Amino acid sequence: DALPDAYDEATAMGRWKYLSRLGEGGLSIVYAALDVVGPLKAVALKVLRPSAMPVHVFQMHREAQWSLTRLHRHSHPCYDAKQAQ
Secondary structure (H helix, E strand, C coil): CCCEEECCCCEEEECCEEEEEECCCEEEEEEEEEECCCCCCEEEEEEEECCCCCCHHHHHHHHHHHHHCCCCCCCCCCCCCCCCC
16 A cells, blocks of 8 residues: 555655554554654654544544644644644
8 A cells, every 4th residue: 555645766656654553453554654744753653544534533623632732832843733634
């Protein structure tokens, strides 16, 4: 399966250079990656499995929003919670 917005060195297109798989659960897989376009640099990306249903996209978005408001209120790093096309 193709990873969302994966960087392709031949075309210089894509945002994320996937480095390794960090872990996985029932609905998603977490990868270590580099942001080759934006300001984030080294990141952990949580990617839904292809078998995920639309409700799981909503749940992941809600989890990202909760994390931004609860876990990171005293720090100032950049975060990106965008949906891949």
